[in-house]
Amino acid sequence: MTSGSDPNRPMILGGPTVILVEPQLGENIGAVARAMLNCGLTDLRLVRPRDGWPNPRAVASAAGADQVLDQAQLFPNVDYAVADLQRVYATTARNRGMTQHIFNPRAAAAEMREQWNAGLKIGLLFGPERTGLINDQLSLADALIAVPLNPAFASLNLAQAVLLICYEWFVTTPEAPPERLLRTGQSQPATKADLLNLFEHLERELDACRFFSTPDKRPSMVRNIRNAFERMSLTEQEVRTFHGIVAGLAGRRKGNGA
């Protein structure tokens, strides 16, 4: 997918701290930074990254999310990395048989947003690529997050897990775009008067070419045609285009048939 980045548009920033525990591959750390900044998160903490820090491979895979890597903090263990946080969510793919609250990313995002609005410092804990967090680390968390996936094939890499959870966080930002809208380019949505005008133009020409074979069927046929046009949510410009289409077709028929 093409990048939709625009450095002239406002950076939407702020959100939980992401803590990677013993990440193995620099590429994955960079991909995590990229996933985070996509969703406005910038605070990254690393606990004992296997290949040391800084790591040029992380920069290569961050795709420009350098500010996240530059500010990343290094910690010798998880206890220190979560010390100043007030709520911690740990991610896990497995049922470890422990008693903990478990959220899907959406429910976790809703709860984190409330905590964020109340001024709490929140952390998201991710384990090493292959093994995940160990039970003692899960026990540091207020609750767990598990991504709902096909139970017979649940296989996310580290950055994808970070992305899905951070995406759910971003959706809760007040600045996130609406769920659905009609994008209308340069033109405004047509008014009902514009539309009625078009309908009457079309129906006048349809009468003229004897499109309505039986008069008693005309009202229902008119309604069906109007319904189809209503579903188009036409713009002002498109209404003008359809006026032209009707006039053009009718003119051709008249010209040819004269």
Add this chain to the structure above:
Amino acid sequence: MTSGSDPNRPMILGGPTVILVEPQLGENIGAVARAMLNCGLTDLRLVRPRDGWPNPRAVASAAGADQVLDQAQLFPNVDYAVADLQRVYATTARNRGMTQHIFNPRAAAAEMREQWNAGLKIGLLFGPERTGLINDQLSLADALIAVPLNPAFASLNLAQAVLLICYEWFVTTPEAPPERLLRTGQSQPATKADLLNLFEHLERELDACRFFSTPDKRPSMVRNIRNAFERMSLTEQEVRTFHGIVAGLAGRRKGNGA
């Protein structure tokens, strides 16, 4: 994140067709297959993949989602690839100035689920890695999907875009796990009688050691302690553990103080 795959658990399958238009890297095609199967999607179509098909690099990055690659169909152009579909959603990161409905992945998933339940064949159209879909291809779609991201840094790779949209689809499956639950391991959640019994045991011992310095403060202190325990959502096993803790602490004190 660790794989949570379990081949003994039921495969949840079914959903929209994913159509990749002129994908460049085999690695990305494999990563798309992996993202799809995570979310139960298996129908993949490829329009003129740059490096031909089949592609061993796709297999390497599919992480076991071979069934998606094995069934993938090849098409010479987008028109043929969408010919049998009844609803098509095209993904885009840019505002192209055309008039089209645009959904975020969540709203699109809700609409697709309704269409799926009504028996419609649905497709998701993704463009080439660098350029995305061209306007003529977007015009084949009933509506567009745009992932809401940080406007100043919106940078998803192809498989991540597929994953986010397919994830939202999967969340709408009836089989998806609940948004939140208390995972209790082997033990059942405690009953209120279990809890009251624990509270009374604790308060009896607190009375014995003169924990409540002033009698008039006892009721509110008891309520506060009970509230803290209620927030724990204890299991039966944990209630037994706390009985042991209270008995153990009190016994030690009695022994020492005798």
